[in-house]
Amino acid sequence: xxxxxxxxxxxxxxxxxxxxxxxxxxxxxxxxxxxxxxxxxxxxxxxxxxxxxxxxxxxxxxxxxxxxxxxxxxxxxxxxxxxxxxxxxxxxxxxxxxxxxxxxxxxxxxxxxxxxxxxxxxxxxxxxxxxxxxxxxxxxxxxxxxxxxxxxxxxxxxxxxxxxxx
Amino acid sequence: xxxxxxxxxxxxxxxxxxxxxxxxxxxxxxxxxxxxxxxxxxxxxxxxxxxxxxxxxxxxxxxxxxxxxxxxxxxxxxxxxxxxxxxxxxxxxxxxxxxxxxxxxxxxxxxxxxxxxxxxxxxxxxxxxxxxxxxxxxxxxxxxxxxxxxxxxxxxxxxxxxxxxxxxxxxxxxxxxxxxxxxxxxxxxxxxxx
Numbered sequence: 225x226x227x228x229x230x231x232x233x234x235x236x237x238x239x240x241x242x243x244x245x246x247x248x249x250x251x252x253x254x255x256x257x258x259x260x261x262x263x264x265x266x267x268x269x270x271x272x273x274x275x276x277x278x279x280x281x282x283x284x285x286x287x288x289x290x291x292x293x294x295x296x297x298x299x300x301x302x303x304x305x306x307x308x309x310x311x312x313x314x315x316x317x318x319x320x321x322x323x324x325x326x327x328x329x330x331x332x333x334x335x336x337x338x339x340x341x342x343x344x345x346x347x348x349x350x351x352x353x354x355x356x357x358x359x360x361x362x363x364x365x366x367x368x369x370x371x372x373x374x375x376x377x378x379x380x381x382x383x384x385x386x387x388x389x390x
Numbered sequence: 391x392x393x394x395x396x397x398x399x400x401x402x403x404x405x406x407x408x409x410x411x412x413x414x415x416x417x418x419x420x421x422x423x424x425x426x427x428x429x430x431x432x433x434x435x436x437x438x439x440x441x442x443x444x445x446x447x448x449x450x451x452x453x454x455x456x457x458x459x460x461x462x463x464x465x466x467x468x469x470x471x472x473x474x475x476x477x478x479x480x481x482x483x484x485x486x487x488x489x490x491x492x493x494x495x496x497x498x499x500x501x502x503x504x505x506x507x508x509x510x511x512x513x514x515x516x517x518x519x520x521x522x523x524x525x526x527x528x529x530x531x532x533x534x535x536x537x538x539x540x541x542x543x544x545x546x547x548x549x550x551x552x553x554x555x556x557x558x559x560x561x562x563x564x565x566x567x568x569x570x571x572x573x574x575x576x577x578x579x580x581x582x583x584x
Contacts, residue, residue: 237397262485289481376582387454
């Protein structure tokens with residue numbers, strides 16, 4: 225644990241939300257969401273009420289992990305794009321900056337070509353933001369100070385027991 | 391790798407149930423799913439074969455309420471226990487925050503338990519983790535079976551670092567929540583030390 229933890233701050237979170245909202249419009253998609261490679265959802269936009277995004281996130285990460293495994297078996301670094309075609313809805317999955325997974329769900333109102341084109345542009349922007357987050361976390365670690373006090377710094381046994389008694 | 395989101399005030403934690411084939415990892419998750427308030431849980435996803443053997447993983451998201459104003463979300467995963475699914479097993483450990491080892495108490499599974507712990511150790515190392523330092527709980531499952539190995543003997547062979555252990559009968563729910571709670575506690579305390 226520790227060094228690899230992902231910490232999301234307000235400023236970058238807003239930027240990410242703007243970027244994926246724009247992608248949703250530009251690509252004419254129904255849903256766009258971002259997941260980290262461990263299956264945790266980072267942000268989502270679009271028609272997400274009818275979707276179980278938590279499950280979607282964990283299955284996407286599982287899918288990407290399995291595909292990564294396949295790539296390595298045949299000597300590839302990774303398969304950076306996965307595409308699943310359905311009768312009505314399709315899923316386009318791509319890896320941003322080697323770390324984050326960008327998922328675009330779209331139907332017949334869009335096309336694979338359009339989605340690919342828009343995702344490419346958006347990936348560069350997202351990559352910059354994630355680089356910014358990593359630099360920030362890095363700086364924070366190097367200085368030994370925290371921008372924020374860890375919310376768990378003074379956690380007690382009672383706090384933890386309370387979680388399980390509700 | 392926990393994910394702390396200061397913007398939405400959420401913390402996500404990943405716990406993995408590990409153990410030899412048919413030791414009861416999925417059963418643990420099923421019991422937790424059944425007994426948890428509908429508002430606090432998501433869907434239980436099982437990627438299993440037609441004969442209900444775990445093929446890739448089971449997944450259960452739990453919202454346990456708030457700690458210090460942060461929504462605490464636990465993502466529980468199981469791995470496929472069968473020996474030949476090692477490639478998939480390794481994938482699930484990616485970014486894990488805490489591990490629960492479910493051991494099968496039956497005498498005939500003694501070697502399988504040991505093999506699975508060795509496998510856990512080496513798969514953790516591949517992800518840059520160390521079993522000696524990661525939050526870890528041992529569950530001795532199927533204690534109700536007549537062929538169960540005596541407790542002391544099991545602890546002697548399986549306990550590796552004075553980790554908390556629980557005797558369990560997962561199908562009846564005995565010890566299931568105690569195990570989960572002990573692991574969650576270690577993970578949250580670990581976060582508090584950062």
